[in-house]
Amino acid sequence: MRGLLRRMALDVTPLRTSRDYRLLFAASGVSGFGSFITYVTIPFQVYALTDDPLLVGLLGVCELVPLLFMAFVGGALADYLDRRALVLGAEVAFTALCGVLLVNALLDRPHLWLLYLVAGLTAAIDGIQRPALEGLTPRVVKPDEIPAASALNGLRMQIAQLAGPALAGVLIASIDMAWVYAVDLATFAFSLVCLSLIKAVPPPPDAERPSLRSVVTGLRYARSRPELLGTYLVDINAMFFAMPQALYPFMAGRLGGPAVLGLLYAAPAVGSLLATVTSGWTGRVHRHGLMVVIAAGLWGVGIIGFGLANSLWLALLCLAFAGAADMVSGIFRMTIWNQTIPDHLRGRLAGIEMISWATGPLLGQLRSGVAARYMGIGGSVISGGILCVAGTLALAAAMPAFLRYDGRDGAAKKKTADEEWAARASTSVA
Secondary structure (H helix, E strand, O other): OOOHHHOOOOOOOHHHHOOHHHHHHHHHHHHHHHHHHHHHHHHHHHHHHOOOHHHHHHHHHHHHHHHHHHHHHHHHHOOOOOHHHHHHHHHHHHHHHHHHHHHHHHHOOOOHHHHHHHHHHHHHHHHHHHHHHHHHHHHHHHHHHHHHHHHHHHHHHHHHHHHHHHHHHHHHHOOHHHHHHHHHHHHHHHHHHHHHHHOOOOOOOOEEEEEEEEHHHHHHHHOOOOHHHHHHHHHHHHHHHOOOOOOHHHHHHOOOHHHHHHHHHHHHHHHHHHHHHHHHHOOOOOOOHHHHHHHHHHHHHHHHHHHOOOOOHHHHHHHHHHHHHHHHHHHHHHHHHHHHHHHHHHHHHHHHHHHHHHHHHHHHHHHHHHHHHHHHHHHHHHHHHHHEEEEEEHHHOOOOHHHHHHHHHHOOOOHHHHHHHHHHHHHHHH
């Protein structure tokens, strides 16, 4: 039993061996905690101002449009500039936008249009920051520590998802909304200090200048790798059909009111956290594509249960199950990305990854809002879960190479590609 527990326990080696990873972990964790408070508060404020599920779902559209463009820009920049500098600059911009939300909340009649504008600008800046942030991890940890770092990154996100929304629900129910945004604003002070202490991360030798051609190079590379396409398509399918977050304020109204809202947002993070702290086994599994497919299907099953639940505890249990499945999928998707993509393409591919895992949820919020108008809240959630499972099975049947993917082969290909690029760069300099 002790041996089994040791094999399943979370591997924290990157936190012990890398100072810069510790700083990155702390900065992202605290900043993410505050951001999830705002992530819950903005849709609730739209709900409070309009009482319309479609208008809440439209927040996803406002975020999607700038994200689709800026993720490509951010990816190209992350392969050409200092990735730490990009992350730090974006954090400063996030701080300013949070201040705008605070000022708007202090008005006697907060502006609805400003909430949509800030949501769109936040997505655009996230498109700049996220590729650089994802590209930092393989630069500050050893290659054999990437699976452990992927799990730790997931843990960091889960703690923020768990604590941020739960606190947001309590704050929304008990204090003025401006103070809720003020809590998020305070977290940026800590993250800015940590990020400023990380060493510079210069681009790879002979890095390509940001251009349409460099973006196309990244897209062609992604298209040539079935294991990468599989991670993108399976996740988009799962999130598009089975992402019911736009309906949480309405579900909360049925299950107990505003104080329950934070619990709904936090429940998936509880499941994700449990999956992460027992994730030691993932480092010994090499059929990464198969695990992504299984986990995505189980996510859909959990969402179906959530739609059918008629009590708070059952709804939370189903969301926790779905969150655990999503975390398992996320660990294997991140491992595929970080172990197989050459460093000189890491930023551009991180931009594509961002589009894949962000597009699904954002469009999914709109889908759930539209479906709720015609099928009701429960019908929208249940039908989405069913379509998620069906779509996952269809994609698995259409991509046999993704199902057969072995992580050991991908790691070997990345090593060869990095060596070839380094040799080419040294020849160019000479």
